[in-house]
Amino acid sequence: xxxxxxxxxxxxxxxxxxxxxxxxxxxxxxxxxxxxxxxxxxxxxxxxxxxxxxxxxxxxxxxxxxxxxxxxxxxxxxxxxxxxxxxxxxxxxxxxxxxxxxxxxxxxxxxxxxxxxxxxxxxxxxxxxxxxxxxxxxxxxxxxxxxxxxxxxxxxxxxxxxxxxxxxxxxxxxxxxxxxxxxxxxxxxxxxxxxxxxxxxxxxxxxxxxxxxxxxxxxxxxxxxxxxxxxxxxxxxxxxxxxxxxxxxxxxxxxxxxxxxxxxxxxxxxxxxxxxxxxxxxxxxxxxxxxxxxxxxxxxxxxxxxxx
Amino acid sequence: xxxxxxxxxxxxxxxxxxxxxxxxxxxxxxxxxxxxxxxxxxxxxxxxxxxxxxxxxxxxxxxxxxxxxxxxxxxxxxxxxxxxxxxxxxxxxxxxxxxxxxxxxxxxxxxxxxxxxxxxxxxxxxxxxxxxxxxxxxxxxxxxxxxxxxxxxxxxxxxxxxxxxxxxxxxxxxxxxxxxxxxxxxxxxxxxxxxxxxxxxxxxxxxxxxxxxxxxxxxxxxxxxxxxxxxxxxxxxxxxxxxxxxxxxxxxxxxxxxxxxxxxxxxxxxxxxxxxxxxxxxxxxxxxxx
Numbered sequence: 153x154x155x156x157x158x159x160x161x162x163x164x165x166x167x168x169x170x171x172x173x174x175x176x177x178x179x180x181x182x183x184x185x186x187x188x189x190x191x192x193x194x195x196x197x198x199x200x201x202x203x204x205x206x207x208x209x210x211x212x213x214x215x216x217x218x219x220x221x222x223x224x225x226x227x228x229x230x231x232x233x234x235x236x237x238x239x240x241x242x243x244x245x246x247x248x249x250x251x252x253x254x255x256x257x258x259x260x261x262x263x264x265x266x267x268x269x270x271x272x273x274x275x276x277x278x279x280x281x282x283x284x285x286x287x288x289x290x291x292x293x294x295x296x297x298x299x300x301x302x303x304x305x306x307x308x309x310x311x312x313x314x315x316x317x318x319x320x321x322x323x324x325x326x327x328x329x330x331x332x333x334x335x336x337x338x339x340x341x342x343x344x345x346x347x348x349x350x351x352x353x354x355x356x357x358x359x360x361x362x363x364x365x366x367x368x369x370x371x372x373x374x375x376x377x378x379x380x381x382x383x384x385x386x387x388x389x390x391x392x393x394x395x396x397x398x399x400x401x402x403x404x405x406x407x408x409x410x411x412x413x414x415x416x417x418x419x420x421x422x423x424x425x426x427x428x429x430x431x432x433x434x435x436x437x438x439x440x441x442x443x444x445x446x447x448x449x450x451x452x453x454x455x456x457x458x459x460x
Numbered sequence: 461x462x463x464x465x466x467x468x469x470x471x472x473x474x475x476x477x478x479x480x481x482x483x484x485x486x487x488x489x490x491x492x493x494x495x496x497x498x499x500x501x502x503x504x505x506x507x508x509x510x511x512x513x514x515x516x517x518x519x520x521x522x523x524x525x526x527x528x529x530x531x532x533x534x535x536x537x538x539x540x541x542x543x544x545x546x547x548x549x550x551x552x553x554x555x556x557x558x559x560x561x562x563x564x565x566x567x568x569x570x571x572x573x574x575x576x577x578x579x580x581x582x583x584x585x586x587x588x589x590x591x592x593x594x595x596x597x598x599x600x601x602x603x604x605x606x607x608x609x610x611x612x613x614x615x616x617x618x619x620x621x622x623x624x625x626x627x628x629x630x631x632x633x634x635x636x637x638x639x640x641x642x643x644x645x646x647x648x649x650x651x652x653x654x655x656x657x658x659x660x661x662x663x664x665x666x667x668x669x670x671x672x673x674x675x676x677x678x679x680x681x682x683x684x685x686x687x688x689x690x691x692x693x694x695x696x697x698x699x700x701x702x703x704x705x706x707x708x709x710x711x712x713x714x715x716x717x718x719x720x721x722x723x724x725x726x727x728x729x730x731x732x733x734x735x736x737x738x739x740x741x742x743x744x745x746x747x748x749x750x
Binding site: 167168183187188189197236239249261275276277318345357382384408 | 479480481482483484486487488490491492494495498499500501502503505506508509548551552554555556558559561565567568569570571572573574575576577578579580581582583584585586588589595596619620623639642643646652677680681682683684688700701704705708713716717720723724727728730731735
């Protein structure tokens with residue numbers, strides 16, 4: 153009797169076995185075709201002339217200077233956007249003010265801008281023809297003193313390192329903020345207010361109460377921000393000017409731009425060897441992301457247990 | 461929420477508002493300064509630069525045959541890619557939430573690969589894979605189908621880029637789905653297909669549409685993964701971001717800016733639409749699952 157109901161009842165609450173099998177197979181083929189095969193092929197193409205060629209491509213001085221520039225750009229962009237994210241989340245989650253929704257939309261804006269346009273906007277501000285461009289070339293000088301100062305000190309922004317850093321900051325702008333804002337909004341203000349009433353200073357409240365509550369969300373945002381900062385291609389390509397670095401001087405090529413140059417020179421093995429570094433970065437990002445998600449879920453489950 | 465407004469209200473000294481938590485002016489001020497400096501002023505520069513063209517010149521640039529062909533390809537390929545992702549993304553999300561199979565955790569993590577993998581790497585990899593001598597491309601040669609360096613290649617790259625959006629918007633809704641609703645449908649005599657078609661799919665629909673719009677918006681602006689797989693031939697395989705890049709390389713800043721303004725307006729309209737969709741989706745789920 154009980155067997156009979158067991159066989160009949162679930163039929164309407166799940167799919168027949170062959171449909172389940174079919175759906176799993178379709179999903180796996182789709183994932184394999186679009187994700188697994190490309191992943192394997194990066195390494196296969198990079199190693200197709202052996203480890204010697206692979207490591208030679210990575211140890212090439214041009215590759216090393218590209219790696220250095222990528223680390224510099226991410227090293228500036230990630231902390232700045234992190235500071236911004238914390239500051240924006242504090243203002244938005246802990247206080248009420250008018251125009252909050254507009255501010256939230258504006259913070260998300262860079263995600264909806266095409267990478268090419270993200271680079272272009274900085275060319276239009278700082279380029280030779282732009283607002284703050286070379287004094288003698290600009291159509292209408294807007295800030296002559298600033299332009300003079302930049303010219304006199306021979307500071308270039310576009311087709312130079314500062315432009316690359318700015319473009320990187322723009323494309324990774326919302327990552328930390330959009331992780332922290334919903335998290336801090338959900339946590340409310342009670343704990344911070346209690347800390348203040350008990351005599352903690354503003355900084356103590358932030359470091360001892362807020363930060364421990366949001367640390368996994370913050371880490372999550374930083375991981376995603378860093379992955380994008382190191383991998384950004386379109387925006388950086390527009391502002392870079394493709395100046396190759398060498399052992400002594402830093403060019404304007406980041407790792408993705410170096411990959412492009414090698415590929416366009418038909419040095420496919422070299423291109424994929426350097427690309428494999430970025431692929432490692434992507435895999436590490438995915439592993440860290442999964443780990444943080446697991447930690448976060450565990451934390452909120454513990455929290456729920458505690459509150460019960 | 462209540463306590464804080466109560467505290468603000470009770471501690472109000474004359475006209476001056478007293479807040480328990482410090483740092484409002486500092487953090488909001490810094491947020492607005494940084495936002496203006498990095499995002500708003502440079503974006504305004506784009507609109508300012510396009511105003512150096514007369515309206516007639518602007519119109520001529522944005523409606524030139526090359527531009528029209530680029531819009532058509534950008535919109536068409538993005539739409540098809542988002543549609544394919546909507547179908548397969550739904551299947552992937554369904555399988556990940558409802559079934560158990562070997563390697564499920566790995567597949568779940570791997571779905572985010574297009575977010576994590578730099579677009580240039582995706583671009584050269586897809587171009588090589590789908591070339592006529594590539595691992596996947598050679599399978600299509602006997603049928604006379606070329607993928608890399610054609611419009612089909614653009615579609616493949618945009619599908620890759622959009623894959624996580626649908627899965628990641630549908631997955632949480634499916635996880636929160638109340639099994640009682642399905643049980644009610646089944647006990648009222650619906651078969652499995654009817655339950656899916658009439659009960660589950662309508663609940664998922666707003667999330668599915670949001671994911672579709674996100675994937676579509678992302679595909680419209682995509683550059684890095686397309687530039688290698690597209691041969692960038694004007695009128696044929698040139699998408700709008702590639703056309704903007706070509707204009708920049710020719711130092712036609714005004715032309716590039718005019719096209720950028722068109723794309724920005726479209727992206728902002730899509731952003732608005734997506735926000736409305738998300739709002740609808742949240743409300744829809746709240747009423748359905750409450």
